[in-house]
Amino acid sequence: MEIHLVDGTYELFRHYYALPSARDVNGREVAAVRGVVASVLGMIKEGATHVAVATDHLIESFRNDLWPDYKTSDGIDPDLLTQFPLLEEVLLAAGVVVWPIVEFEADDALAAAVVAAAADKRVDRVIICTPDKDLAQCVPVRESSS
Numbered sequence: 495m496e497i498h499l500v501d502g503t504y505e506l507f508r509h510y511y512a513l514p515s516a517r518d519v520n521g522r523e524v525a526a527v528r529g530v531v532a533s534v535l536g537m538i539k540e541g542a543t544h545v546a547v548a549t550d551h552l553i554e555s556f557r558n559d560l561w562p563d564y565k566t567s568d569g570i571d572p573d574l575l576t577q578f579p580l581l582e583e584v585l586l587a588a589g590v591v592v593w594p595i596v597e598f599e600a601d602d603a604l605a606a607a608v609v610a611a612a613a614d615k616r617v618d619r620v621i622i623c624t625p626d627k628d629l630a631q632c633v634p635v636r637e638s639s640s
Contacts, residue, residue, distance in 0.1 A: 497611045498542045501624030502549035502592070503600045505530045506581055510574045523573035527581045534590055537623075546591040546607060548600035549578055 509529030516525035530547075537545060582592045593603045604622060611617045 495544055495616050495618060496542070497607070497617055497620045498537055498545045499604045499607050499620065499622050499624075500534065500537075500545065500547040501600050501604060501622075502530065502547040502581060502585075503578075504624050505533060505547075506549070506577060507574065509533075510571075510577070515573075522580070523577060524580065526574065527577050527584060530581055531584050531588065534585065535588065538590075546593060547581075547585055548593040548595055548603040548607075549582055550595055550600045 506526050510526035513525040513529050515523060516528060518524050534545060534547065578594075582594050585592045593600070593607075595603050601624065604624065608620050608622065611620045
């Protein structure tokens with residue numbers, strides 16, 4: 495089995511800045527949610543059977559206590575921030591596993607999922623869907639036979 499782990503926070507940001515604005519009947523911005531959901535459903539349509547999406551409920555984490563200059567939600571458009579709960583709701587309704595992360599960050603959840611999947615003999619491959627270079631530490635290094 496293959497496990498697809500998606501950095502929902504990155505995807506929401508990416509779609510927010512890549513797509514033109516779209517608002518629902520109540521005036522709420524929804525374009526980024528539509529983009530992420532289309533991407534995830536596209537993965538499923540192409541054959542992905544085990545998909546999980548991790549999102550950050552808060553941009554701030556314990557890291558802000560350790561490093562005062564660590565990223566915050568300052569300056570992030572409220573139209574983007576309000577799409578997180580909607581994204582989670584829609585993905586859950588579609589049957590996708592969602593991990594809304596509060597104390598840690600989405601990439602922490604993805605890394606923990608990689609460790610858990612690596613210990614499961616049924617898992618043949620884990621596909622980490624993020625450009626976050628921090629997650630490169632989850633990729634095993636295979637020793638060459640030479």
